[in-house]
Amino acid sequence: MRPSKAAPLFTPPLTPPNRTRAVTTRRRxxxxxxxxxxxxxxxxxxxxxPVLPVAVHLRCRVVRQLTAEMVMLVGExxxxxxxxxxxxxxxxxxxxxxxxxxxxxxxxxxGYAFRRDRxxxxxxxxxxxxxxxxxAFDDFxxxxxxxxxxxxxxxxxxxxx
Numbered sequence: 001m002r003p004s005k006a007a008p009l010f011t012p013p014l015t016p017p018n019r020t021r022a023v024t025t026r027r028r029x030x031x032x033x034x035x036x037x038x039x040x041x042x043x044x045x046x047x048x049x050p051v052l053p054v055a056v057h058l059r060c061r062v063v064r065q066l067t068a069e070m071v072m073l074v075g076e077x078x079x080x081x082x083x084x085x086x087x088x089x090x091x092x093x094x095x096x097x098x099x100x101x102x103x104x105x106x107x108x109x110x111g112y113a114f115r116r117d118r119x120x121x122x123x124x125x126x127x128x129x130x131x132x133x134x135x136a137f138d139d140f141x142x143x144x145x146x147x148x149x150x151x152x153x154x155x156x157x158x159x160x161x
Contacts, residue, residue: 056105060113063103063148064095070144093124094144100125102148 068091075087096114099105100121107118107125114121132138 056109057113059103059105059152060095060099060110062151063099064091064114066147066151067091067095067098067144070140070147074140093127094141096121096124097128097141098144098148102145103152 068088071087071091071094092114096110096116099110099113100107105113107121110121111118128141132141
């Protein structure tokens with residue numbers, strides 16, 4: 001009898017492994033891929049658009065959450081269903097505006113982060129800019145801008161001096 005060679009239990013891949021991990025959120029399934037083989041930069045592969053850097057996606061989500069919390073602090077009453085829908089729409093528009101003006105993120109990237117078109121982001125920026133004629137609304141937007149600047153710093157990583 002001739003001795004047979006046993007096949008190895010595990011054969012290492014010849015190419016580096018695809019550095020992909022799946023993240024499941026409440027509403028959708030996202031893939032997070034490393035931008036480089038060393039795994040330095042991460043990016044999010046959205047099913048509805050191109051690859052977004054994680055920083056852009058997360059910054060937009062944080063700005064939206066900060067804006068929602070500040071709107072709830074200002075509001076005095078529990079909103080009705082119709083008012084709740086309107087409030088969430090205003091929160092999204094303000095968040096898009098602040099992301100574009102303060103963080104200097106492009107309209108296209110903001111649109112992908114909010115799952116909207118870039119023209120919708122442009123419309124939101126125009127709506128917020130038009131509403132800034134009201135002094136109370138302008139003060140509120142200025143306070144949101146200050147909070148976002150204090151959280152993320154000025155664009156490019158420099159603080160305002």
